[in-house]
Amino acid sequence: MSSPTMISIEKLARLIGTPNSPALIDVRNDEDFELDPRLIPGSARRSHTDIRNWRAELTGRSAIIICHHGSKLSHGTAAWLRHEGVPSEVLDGGFEAWAAAGLPAVPVSKLPKPDPQGRTVWVTRARPKIDRIACPWLIRRFVDPHAVFLYVTPSEVQAVGERFDAEPFDIEDVFWSHRGELCTFDVMVEEFGLASEALLRLATIIRGADTARLDLAPQAPGLLAASLGLSRIYADDLAQLEAGMGLYDAFYRWCRDATDETHNWPSSKAAA
Structure with missing residues (x-):
């Protein structure tokens, strides 16, 4: 049974590209990111160790947290954000599940x-x-x-x-x-x-x-x-x-x- 603090890749795919899409935060560490240096469309990379400095960006918004497998990094980050009053969910299966499903991803090499x-x-x-x-x-x-x-x-x-x-x-x-x-x-x-x-x-x-x-x-x-x-x-x-x-x-x-x-x-x- 899925957790109420998790979101499926199918549901996230329906939110991306719409005006009401939550903030998408990619917290993969450098080692995992280098395995596939692409981002889920609309997401931004942030370090979980620096959460106290960037959580203010999310005031008034909800967030979806993405890590490599959808495990400790994203769950811990989402829990901290909820503690700070930011409604947050974890992407079930993380970026790896998104990529395995063949869904679009943006190469960071193309970003200015x-x-x-x-x-x-x-x-x-x-x-x-x-x-x-x-x-x-x-x-x-x-x-x-x-x-x-x-x-x-x-x-x-x-x-x-x-x-x-x-x-x-x-x-x-x-x-x-x-x-x-x-x-x-x-x-x-x-x-x-x-x-x-x-x-x-x-x-x-x-x-x-x-x-x-x-x-x-x-x-x-x-x-x-x-x-x-x-x-x-x-x-x-x-x-x-x-x-x-x-x-x-x-x-x-x-x-x-x-x-x-x-x-x-x-x-x-x-x-x-």
């Missing part, structure tokens, strides 16, 4: 160097439309929930990236950019090891809207229209990003859970 607060920092062109909202959504939901995004004049993206240690994306001649027929969102899904059925379906819609190939998916014209509408509503790029997070949350949930659902307004008139 974090800033002193532990956040990844990204920079791109101002006045975003599709890719430059979709990619931040993907990063915040599946890679780094606390990621920082800087929108700057197009000619200054590279220089700002160098001066402020920010990773440039969706501009020419950088790693995180279009490749052939793929848009930057496609590249991030692949490079971050996030190729689930739902995200691949969403990537096709985004590619269609972002590259003027609206025939790729029936939903692409709708995403294009909504994206252009948001760009007209918001003069501030960060305000547009916050509004766009809800838009992509909805598209993702449709891609994951609602593709077979239809809607109609049946007539209440009696048959003649």
Whole structure:
């Protein structure tokens, strides 16, 4: 019988990528982490020995603690957090069970160097439309929930990236950019090891809207229209990003859970 302080990999997989996902804390020691240097999407590495310094980050949130096997490190860390008033569960079977199930995991080698607060920092062109909202959504939901995004004049993206240690994306001649027929969102899904059925379906819609190939998916014209509408509503790029997070949350949930659902307004008139 499962413990009320544990969560299954199946249940966790349903929470990841949603706005209400708990904080995911990976407490594997260095030796175990080096066996598979990847992270469950959206998780952050923390040392259990330093718990008193980082537990304040979890104020007002619940947490799921991940270790190698789901044993002493995660159980002890979760117990300490509960003692500090942070609702906490342990991932049953730990990272090893997650990996054995073939679930997506993010290679740490692909992550930009974090800033002193532990956040990844990204920079791109101002006045975003599709890719430059979709990619931040993907990063915040599946890679780094606390990621920082800087929108700057197009000619200054590279220089700002160098001066402020920010990773440039969706501009020419950088790693995180279009490749052939793929848009930057496609590249991030692949490079971050996030190729689930739902995200691949969403990537096709985004590619269609972002590259003027609206025939790729029936939903692409709708995403294009909504994206252009948001760009007209918001003069501030960060305000547009916050509004766009809800838009992509909805598209993702449709891609994951609602593709077979239809809607109609049946007539209440009696048959003649």
